[in-house]
Amino acid sequence: MKTKTLVDPFAEDVTKGLTENPKSLPSKYFYDDRGSRIFMEIMAMPEYYPTGCEFEILLQQSPAIVNKLPFTVPFNIIEFGSGDGMKTKHLLKAFTEQGAPFTYIPIDISQEAIDALEANINQALPGIDMQPQTGDYFEALTGIDSEKPALFLFLGGNIGNYKDADAIALLERFHAQMKTGDMLLMGMDLQKNPRIIQKAYDDPHGVTRAFNMNLLTRINRELDADINLDQFDFYCDYNPQSGEVNSYLVSLKKQHVHSALLNTTFYFEKDELVWTELSKKYTLAGISALAQSAGFAVAHNFMDCRHYFTDSLWIK
Structure with missing residues (x-):
């Protein structure tokens, strides 16, 4: 089958981000309609x-x-x-x-x-x-x-x-x-007490996790992919010296996922990180x-x- 020509920025950025090392996905793609709704939930959390x-x-x-x-x-x-x-x-x-x-x-x-x-x-x-x-x-x-x-x-x-x-x-x-x-x-x-910042970006309610996982749901929906969400988790880290919160998706096993729309297979190692967002203080x-x-x-x-x-x- 001939590989589909990429004209959609989302498709191009996902392809680039999931084939480079280290892997990444641009945070701007969080904000589809469902992602925007989840972010409104984040804004309502007492920790945020x-x-x-x-x-x-x-x-x-x-x-x-x-x-x-x-x-x-x-x-x-x-x-x-x-x-x-x-x-x-x-x-x-x-x-x-x-x-x-x-x-x-x-x-x-x-x-x-x-x-x-x-x-x-x-x-x-x-x-x-x-x-x-x-x-x-x-x-x-x-x-x-x-x-x-x-x-x-x-x-x-x-x-x-x-x-x-x-x-x-x-x-x-x-x-x-x-x-x-x-x-x-x-x-x-x-910049402030690091614990306050950490709780805001790694909340106990799992809302920020859902916000990040929605990126994978979007890839499945828009790029006809077969990502099993149960095989990924969310992690974030705050460095008070640099003022940076970095967020990641984590592959829980060695696996591969396929996008029918892109005719492309993406490979993940166990515990491999996919960087999703920076939040600078x-x-x-x-x-x-x-x-x-x-x-x-x-x-x-x-x-x-x-x-x-x-x-x-x-x-x-």
Whole structure:
């Protein structure tokens, strides 16, 4: 049988990731519709502090964030990876209460997440000027009025999922899309007691495990593979010196799995790791250095009461 020509990025990335050494799967593929639902469960767990910390910041400090913005004319609020909008609505409410003339443009790869966001935002702030976009961040930007000043949002600590070089590359792409004076509000998890971080990413409820295992379910479904999920497990490790949480799938036996769609067989050794995600934790000095490396300056760090997390406001 002739091997299928790979045109789908998911198929290409799975093929590359499961044939290289060490093996890996890109964390961006966590967020199909089911993965997005599981991540909402993660955010609701008491052990997963980032969500509560950022809720606190946006609930209590949104008026202060508004006051830090220099915009005097109608502007866009463009959110990358908006999810269901439950946190962002507090910020939007503060803007609305101050009569700020803005258009909210949430962008997410999951249509299900965008649907939930529209329902949540419309219920909380009926009549808001909102233009939701489903798809890739930068493709979605092409249809947006670029003449308006803009506040870009990248909340939830998502920047921590990128290796240093990749984080700088992404921030440089943000920078290239922004005009002088535009601002970026970015959620960033801070270094703290290692036990607190470990529990957040290796929860006793098995939700984070399910989030990772869903990658295998997605491969079975979309690439017509025969992965036996019982033959894999989940593991994560936090290194407090580097500030990195690394997550893995673990092959529990020597095995092979086959994708009919790809006409490809993947081989695993017993206890072999498949790296799935990085979750980086920052110091305030590290945040300033990262901002400068991408051409930004830190205007202010808004932190929760325990200083576990910051929404860091940067200016171009």
